[in-house]
Amino acid sequence: xxxxxxxxxxxxxxxxxxxxxxxxxxxxxxxxxxxxxxxxxxxxxxxxxxxxxxxxxxxxxxxxxxxxxxxxxxxxxxxxxxxxxxxxxxxxxxxxxxxxxxxxxxxxxxxxxxxxxxxxxxxxxxxxxxxxxxxxxxxxxxxxxxxxxxxxxxxxxxxxxxxxxxxxxxxxxxxxxxxxxxxxxxxxxxxxxxxxxxxxxxxxxxxxxxxxxxxxxxxxxxxxxxxxxxxxxxxxxxxxxxxxxxxxxxxxxxxxxxxxxxxxxxxxxxxxxxxxxxxxxxxxxxxxxxxxxxxxxxxxxxxxxxxxxxxxxxxxxxxxxxxxxxxxxxxxxxxxxxxxxxxxxxxxxxxxxxxxxxxxxxxxxxxxxxxxxxxxxxxxxxxxxxxxxxxxxxxxxxxxxxxxxxxxxxxxxxxxxxxxxxxxxxxxxxxxxxxxxxxxxxxxxxxxxxxxxxxxxxxxxxxxxxxxxxxxxxxxxxxxxxxxxxxxxxxxxxxxxxxxxxxxxxxxxxxxxxxxxxxxxxxxxxxxxxxxxxxxxxxxxxxxxxxxxxxxxxxxxxxxxxxxxxxxxxxxxxxxxxxxxxxxxxxxxxxxxxxxxxxxxxxxxxxxxxxxxxxxxxxxxxxxxxxxxxxxxxxxxxxxxxxxxxxxx
Numbered sequence: 001x002x003x004x005x006x007x008x009x010x011x012x013x014x015x016x017x018x019x020x021x022x023x024x025x026x027x028x029x030x031x032x033x034x035x036x037x038x039x040x041x042x043x044x045x046x047x048x049x050x051x052x053x054x055x056x057x058x059x060x061x062x063x064x065x066x067x068x069x070x071x072x073x074x075x076x077x078x079x080x081x082x083x084x085x086x087x088x089x090x091x092x093x094x095x096x097x098x099x100x101x102x103x104x105x106x107x108x109x110x111x112x113x114x115x116x117x118x119x120x121x122x123x124x125x126x127x128x129x130x131x132x133x134x135x136x137x138x139x140x141x142x143x144x145x146x147x148x149x150x151x152x153x154x155x156x157x158x159x160x161x162x163x164x165x166x167x168x169x170x171x172x173x174x175x176x177x178x179x180x181x182x183x184x185x186x187x188x189x190x191x192x193x194x195x196x197x198x199x200x201x202x203x204x205x206x207x208x209x210x211x212x213x214x215x216x217x218x219x220x221x222x223x224x225x226x227x228x229x230x231x232x233x234x235x236x237x238x239x240x241x242x243x244x245x246x247x248x249x250x251x252x253x254x255x256x257x258x259x260x261x262x263x264x265x266x267x268x269x270x271x272x273x274x275x276x277x278x279x280x281x282x283x284x285x286x287x288x289x290x291x292x293x294x295x296x297x298x299x300x301x302x303x304x305x306x307x308x309x310x311x312x313x314x315x316x317x318x319x320x321x322x323x324x325x326x327x328x329x330x331x332x333x334x335x336x337x338x339x340x341x342x343x344x345x346x347x348x349x350x351x352x353x354x355x356x357x358x359x360x361x362x363x364x365x366x367x368x369x370x371x372x373x374x375x376x377x378x379x380x381x382x383x384x385x386x387x388x389x390x391x392x393x394x395x396x397x398x399x400x401x402x403x404x405x406x407x408x409x410x411x412x413x414x415x416x417x418x419x420x421x422x423x424x425x426x427x428x429x430x431x432x433x434x435x436x437x438x439x440x441x442x443x444x445x446x447x448x449x450x451x452x453x454x455x456x457x458x459x460x461x462x463x464x465x466x467x468x469x470x471x472x473x474x475x476x477x478x479x480x481x482x483x484x485x486x487x488x489x490x491x492x493x494x495x496x497x498x499x500x501x502x503x504x505x506x507x508x509x510x511x512x513x514x515x516x517x518x519x520x521x522x523x524x525x526x527x528x529x530x531x532x533x534x535x536x537x538x539x540x541x542x543x544x545x546x547x548x549x550x551x552x553x554x555x556x557x558x559x560x561x562x563x564x565x566x567x568x569x570x571x572x573x574x575x576x577x578x579x580x581x582x583x584x585x586x587x588x589x590x591x592x593x594x595x596x597x598x599x600x601x602x603x604x605x606x607x608x609x610x611x612x613x614x615x616x617x618x619x620x621x622x623x624x625x626x627x628x629x630x631x632x633x634x635x636x637x638x639x640x641x642x643x644x645x646x647x648x649x
Contacts, residue, residue: 004432062086078470107335125246126157137162169311185217193228260284278479289473290322307331308358358387395436437512
């Protein structure tokens with residue numbers, strides 16, 4: 001074992017929420033529970049008792065019923081709290097007082113603050129208006145929004161009715177939105193007039209008009225006038241300004257209490273084929289999982305102020321706003337985290353006394369490269385927890401945090417994803433932090449690292465991150481997935497009765513975890529998962545391109561997108577064609593989809609059945625062996641990808 005880079009002091013250990021939880025379970029259920037490891041084992045061996053204890057300890061509003069889980073031996077197929085009735089929004093709005101619920105800051109200087117009472121009333125007005133617009137239980141409401149208080153209000157109003165909320169950030173192109181929201185056919189769309197990033201303001205309304213024209217289910221478009229002074233909405237059918245939409249007479253929210261697995265969110269995860277999958281999450285599973293993580297793993301309390309740098313299209317936004325259920329203050333930031341300067345987030349922490357701050361691993365690496373030394377330039381007295389997710393946090397970034405940001409700080413690298421809108425691997429306030437390691441598996445998450453043959457990997461051996469027991473936050477279904485075929489193929493096809501998550505991970509001798517990267521062909525630049533199919537659909541409509549293949553290359557403690565193109569005879573990949581490819585991808589998806597490198601190749605390797613082999617090419621460019629070459633129709637094509645000078649810089 002190695003020495004930890006940080007250990008919690010006695011006060012932090014003794015006063016942590018999870019310490020109180022351990023003491024409670026030891027006195028009421030099992031006197032053998034004394035530390036995190038004991039609690040983790042209890043959560044797996046006694047899931048019924050554990051999850052009911054989480055419900056009670058976290059004070060979930062609603063009726064749990066007498067049964068915690070049915071069909072626990074079915075994975076997938078277990079049903080959690082089948083007799084329960086609850087409402088997601090009611091739990092996030094359980095506090096109604098003058099304490100700050102939302103504090104908003106923008107890179108452009110806009111600010112706002114809503115108390116819990118003001119937030120409740122805003123939700124009441126918007127929920128009434130949604131009902132008047134014809135939104136009912138089970139209907140969908142979409143948002144094409146920056147990270148604004150109005151976005152949170154729209155979500156809470158939607159879910160109070162029992163309707164289903166789905167959001168994305170406004171940097172998506174029209175096709176990217178239609179590919180996603182078009183599948184769930186929303187009745188109402190919330191949008192902003194504009195947004196700002198990196199000192200530039202971008203109009204949204206032309207995109208919105210295109211979206212509304214292609215999704216004919218949208219009957220009402222609610223426009224927030226953010227950064228859009230003087231904008232006109234008369235060319236958008238069914239458009240109304242946000243200020244004119246709400247019912248100002250409403251004072252109470254009519255919460256619809258519904259079954260535990262009633263859908264609350266639709267999130268989207270792109271794979272390597274077809275349009276993005278519509279991952280539908282249940283209200284109860286999302287709520288109890290988020291509360292478990294926020295209260296026990298992150299140690300969030302009512303007096304805390306939590307901020308996660310995220311957009312409304314990343315599942316961390318959904319995770320962040322669940323902090324309202326604890327009664328904490330949620331800090332929303334919109335814009336670039338490096339504008340007007342690289343220290344913008346540390347300025348924010350000091351200004352607002354943020355206690356828990358989260359970001360992507362890429363941002364931490366960027367702070368170091370920018371030469372920041374926050375220990376010397378900022379107070380950071382309030383900050384007690386720093387969270388990192390999205391991609392593996394490099395060991396050098398651990399050093400930077402403790403050497404240059406703050407020494408007495410719990411640095412929790414966490415990992416999960418859109419698929420579960422939560423974490424498999426998490427932080428813990430009473431455990432030490434080891435350099436380059438995630439602290440622990442999440443409570444109730446039966447994590448195992450499996451080899452290709454399904455056997456469990458040894459300590460230090462890399463394998464597939466899997467979960468071998470049901471947990472409440474599994475998706476309730478994929479939208480329009482007949483017979484749950486896509487659902488089963490996404491997670492349960494590789495190993496029987498086992499969730500395979502798509503990450504390569506190793507267990508350390510310290511009891512923590514080290515993430516090596518993706519085990520599938522999904523791209524992960526900057527911690528944002530991108531399906532290769534989204535890029536193919538844009539590139540291969542160009543006349544010059546016959547075929548393409550896209551992989552992620554490990555580079556500079558991150559992943560960069562590499563696009564290989566096979567062109568029509570006589571075509572050359574000159575600067576003009578490269579610019580056309582990049583522009584087409586950017587306009588129709590997001591800037592994150594734009595490849596770092598575009599390389600012309602003579603052939604694309606395929607299986608005998610005709611499927612392109614992204615994983616094989618990824619292995620080749622990283623100098624790794626390729627298994628089962630006999631399955632390829634043209635194995636000689638792999639040689640075209642070896643030792644490419646373009647990938648050395």
